[in-house]
Amino acid sequence: MSKYKEFKGLNMPSIEEGVLDIWKKDKVFEQSVRNRDGREPFVFYEGPPSANGMPGIHHVISRTLKDLVCRYKTMQGYQVRRKAGWDTHGLPVELGVEKELGITKEDIGKKITVEEYNRKCREAVMRYKQQWEDITEKMGYWVDMSDPYITFDNKYIETLWWALKTLYNKDLLYKSVSIQPYSPAAGTGLSSHELNQPGTYKDVKDTTVVAMFRVRAASESEGVNAKQEEIFAAARGAWAPFVQSPIGGGMLAIEQAAQVHFMAWTTTPWTLPSNCGLTVGPNIDYVLVQTFNPYTHKPANVILARALLGKYFKPEAQESDFALYTAESKLLPWKVIGEYKGSELEGLRYEQLLSFDGNTREIAGGDPWRVITGDFVTTEDGTGIVHTAPAFGADDYRVGKKHNIGILTMVDKEGKFNDYTGEFSGRYVKDYKNDPGYKDVDVDIAVKLKLEGKAFKVEKYEHTYPHCWRTDKPVIYYPLDAWFIRTTAVKDRMIELNKTINWKPKATGEGRFGNWLENMVDWNLSRSRFWGTPLPVWVSDDGLEIKCIGSIAELTDEIKKADKALGLNQYADMKAGEFGLPDSVDLHKPYVDKIVLVSDSGKSMTREPDLIDVWFDSGAMPYAQLHYPFEAHHERTLKHNFPADFIAEGVDQTRGWFYTLHALGVMLFDNVAYKTVVSNGLVLDKNGNKMSKRLGNVVDPFSTIEQYSADASRWYLITNASPWDSLRFDIEGIKEVQRKYFGTLYNTYQFFALYANVDGFTFKERYIPIDQRPEIDRWILSVLNTLVKDVTNYMNDYEPTQAGRAMEYFLDEQLSNWYVRLCRRRFWKGEYEHDKICAYQTLYECLETLSRLMAPIAPFFADWLFQNLECVAKRHECTSVHLADYPLADADAVDKDLEERMQMAQDISSLVLSLRKKVNIRVRQPLQKILVPVLDKHMQDQVQQIEELVKNEVNVKSIEYITDDEGFIKKKLKPNFKSLGARMGARMKAVAAAINGMNGQEIAMLEKEKNIALSVDGEQVNIGIEDVEIIAEDIPGWSVANKDNLTVALDITVTPELQDEGNARELVNRIQKIRKEAGLELTDRIAVEIEEYEPLKSAIIHFNDYICAEILADNIKLIPNMNGGTEVEINEAIIKVLISKNS
C-alpha cells in the first residue's frame, strides 16, 4: 500500500528543487498549455526585459504577478501562451559596449567601425541571458523561453518597418526641427517618455546670473522710439544732481551714469552667448530703477518687473542718499524713476551681452537683440524679463521664431562651446566626461560679467533639473532634426479607448495615464545612435522626395530599381556580401546606410541616418512577435493574439511600454492593445528608500530564493501589500511567511500523513456525503467553499493580495487552529470507521483544495502538497496541480448558520478560557458548568448545536441556558445609532442617555411590546425594538465575560468529584509523559504501579477505567511505600509512578 510521504523538517528550497526537476522532466509547463489546445485563449504579453543587466528583486514581483494570473487562467481552462521576449536595442547596450571597449561615441567610425561596434552590441545584448533564464526558472515563472521574440531580429524589424510605413501612409510620420531634450553625454536626443523615467529630475545647485543688458542709445540704433527717449531722459534727470560729484570715487559723466540696463535672470549662464532676445510680458508692469551696480559700485539704471523689486532691493534703502553710497555700503540705494508696461518696451534694442566671432548678427540671421513679448513670462521668479536663447528652449524657439530674432547655437552636440566663442571655446558646459579637473564654465561666465559690470546678482540656486536616465548627466535643450509620430492626431481616440481598459489600480489609468494622454505631444522617434532599428526612410538629396519602405521585399525591389536607373550594382554586391538579400538580411547599420534608392523623378536617395526609439520596438511587440503581416494566416493569428487580455509591469512603464502599446494599438488597428493592465509599485528597501546600486541596498533575488525559497518570496511579495502599493521589502517578512503560512500548512499535512498512514487511509472509501458528516466537518467544508468562492472572485478582480490573505486566514485560524486542533482526537482515537473516515476525507479535501487554490501564487509548494496527497489518493487524473482545474465553489456545502454558530463556539470558548485564566484554574481541571444567557430561540438553537465542541474545548460538564424568564440576567441596551441617528438628529445624545438609563422593567416592556415611549427633555420619543441591541451584560453573583452580544458565566466551584477527575487527568498527563520519555510506541500497552497517596487515591479508584483507557494500561496497582519509579508532581503532591511495557 502506498503511503503519504512524511518529512523530517520543512526545507522549502529543497522542496522546490525537487518540484523543478519534475517540471523539467515531465515538461509540465508545455503540457499545461498543450492540454488546453482548442480552448478559449487568454492573451498575455510579456514585456521584454533587457538581458543587458542583472535581474533584481523588483523583477520578481512583476513576474510573480504575471505568472500567477497566467497560471490561474490556465487552471480555469483557458489556453495561455506566454511567449518570452528580449529587448535588445538601445542606449544601455551601447553604453555597456563603450565602457567595455573604453571608447566614446566620437570614436565610433574612427577607432572602431560601425559594423564592428554593432557586432559587439549584438554580442553584449544577451550578456545576462543565462542569469535571466536562471531566475525565471528558479522563481517559478512560466514563460516560453524556447522561442522568444528578439527585437534585433530581422523579422521583428521587418514588422516595425511595416508599422512605420503604415503610419507614414496614414500621414502620421513626419520630419521637423524642434528643440528637444538632448543628452550630450549620451550623444542623443531623448524622447518625452525617456525624460519621464523616475529619478530623471534631480535637485542641482547651479550658478545663476542676473545679467544686465545695456539698452542702446539713440545714436547707436535706428528706429529709436519715443519710449526709449523717455527712459534715457528719466535716467539723465535722476543722475543730474550728481554730475561731477565724487560718487564712485571719480568724476561722473552724465551719459555714463544715464546708461540703462534690462535685468534678466538665467540658471544656465552658458546660454548667454547664444542670446538673441529679451522677452517681456506685455501686461506686466516694469519699472526703471536708479541704483548702483553692486559689484562695480558704479551708477546704474535697471529695468525689471515691479512685482520683483523686493527680490533685489531692500525697502529700507529706498530713496536713501545716493551721495553717501560707497563700495563698503551694505545697502544699495534705489529709487523708481520710471514705469512702463511690457508692451511699451517691445522693440527696444540692446547691446549684445557677450560677443564673439561666432555669434554675430549675420550668423544669427533675423534681427536679434531686441525686446519682444511672450505670454509665458511670469513674475514668479527672476526679473520678469526672460533671457531668450532660441536654440536652448522650446519656449524661446517659438517666441524667437515669431519675432524673427534669429538663432545662435554656440554649443555643439557634445555639449561644448564651439570654436568661435572666444576664451570659452571648447569648454564643456557641464561635466559630461567625469573630468576630475572640470571647471564650471557658468562660474567663469559669471565672473566675466561681474568684471565687465554686466552682472547684477550672481548666486547659487537650487532647483530641479532633468537628467539623462542612463548617463545621469544633465540634459540640455537643443535644436534637432527629428522624425515624429503624430500621436496628437489620435489623442481623442486614445483617451476614449483608454476608458475601456481595466486599470489596476484604477487611479493610474484615470489619473497618471489619463493626464498623460491629455497633455500628449507628438512622439519623437529619432535617435542619433548606432545600435537600433533603422528608420526605413530614404530621402532624395534635395530633400524633396521621400520613400518609406515597409518590407524586405519592397526594399529589394527598390534596390533593383535603383540599380537600373542609376547604373549601380547594389543588388548583386549585396547578395554576395554580408547583406545577403533577400534571404539573410541584416537590416541594421551600417548596411542599410549604404543602400541608395532612386526617387520617382530619378534622383538618388539616401537613408535618413536616424534610428528609432526603442520604445517603438516594444510597443509594436504584439505584431512584431508574430512577424505580422508576413506569415501565412496572419489575420487569423493576430485575431487570436490581439489585443492582450492582460499585461503587467511596473508603474514606471505607464509612460513607457503601456503608452507605446496603446499608441500603436490605436494608430494601427484603432483598438486597445490590452484589456487589463496591472501596474505594480516600486520595491523599496525596509526603510522605505528606493533600491539602488549606489546605496547598496539592492536585494539579490538569487540568494533570497536560494535561502528562503521562491514560494515564500512570492507569497510575501503578493500578500504583504497590494501589488500597486510600493512595498518595503524586508527579509524578515519572508521568514514570517515561511514560518506562519508554509510552516502551518506543512504541519497540517504532516499531521494528516502521520495518522492517515497509521490507519491506511487512501481515500478508497466512497466519498461520504457532507450531510452525513459531523458538524465540525460540515463547518470546515462550508468555510472551505466560502473560501473558494472568495478567492475566485479576488483572482477574477486581479486582487491576488486579498486572495492570499483569505487563504492565510483559512489555514491559520480555521483549519489549523480550530478544525485540526479540535479534531486531533478523532484521528488517533477509536476505530477506523465512519467518524474517522469522515475526518480523513474532510481534512484531505481541505488540503487538496487549498493546494489548488494557492497553486498560482505558490506553485512549488502547492504542487508538492498536491502530489504528496494525490500520489496516494489519486482523485485527479493529473500528476501536477498545474494541470488540474481550479476548484469550483459548491454553494450547497455552504451553511451560513453553521458558520455563524461555529464563530459563537470560538467566542464562547475564548471567553471561558479567559475566565479560567482570571481565576487560575487550568483547563485540565474539569468544571461543572457555564451559563450562557440566550436572548432568543435562534440563539439557543445555535449554541446547542455546538455544545459538545465547546464543552470539550473548555472542559466543562454542561452548558446551561438562561432566559429572562428566570430574571437572572441583567440586561443592557445599546442604542442603535445608525437607525436612531437619522430619526433623532440633534436629540441623539439625550435619547442615548435615556436608553442607557432604562431599568429592567422598562427593558422587559420593550421586549414584550416591541416598542416603548421614553420621555426625553420633556418630549415623548418612541423607541422600537429595532432601535436597540440587547445585551445580557451581567449575571449577578457570577464572574462573567462578554464579547458583543455574547455573555458567558463560569461556575468555578471545584467539587470533590471534579477534583478527582482533575487529578485523574493530571495523572494521565504525567504517565503519558513517562511513556514518551521511555520511548514507547503509540500502541504499546503497559502495566502501571503507583505509590499509594491518600489525596489521590479516590481519583485513581473512581477514574480507573478512564485512566487505563487513556494510557493504554491493563491495570493500575496502588503500592504503599513504593520503591523506585519516577517521581511526578500532581497538584503540589509528589508521588512515584512506575510503568512497564506489557509484551
Add this chain to the structure above:
RNA sequence: AGUCUCGUAGCUCAGUUGGUUAGAGCGCUACACUGAUAAUGUAGAGGUCUCCAGUUCAAAUCUGGACGGGACUACCA
C-alpha cells in the same frame, strides 16, 4: 512650483455607506498545553488614528488648511 496619493500599535498592514470599547499578524511579557512537539493555544501590555479647524447628534472615515513620506507633471528664464 503644481497635481495625485499616503500618514492607524515598536514593525507590516486591515478598518465597509460616518455610528459610540479602532482591529489582526509579527515582536515583547506572562501563562497554558505536551499523542501536530524545533509544533500549538491563551492572556496581557502597547494608539492623541500626524496636527489644526470645520460639517454633523456622531469623524480614523467627509471638507479645508498645515506638516511629513512617496509618485507624477512641468521646467520656467
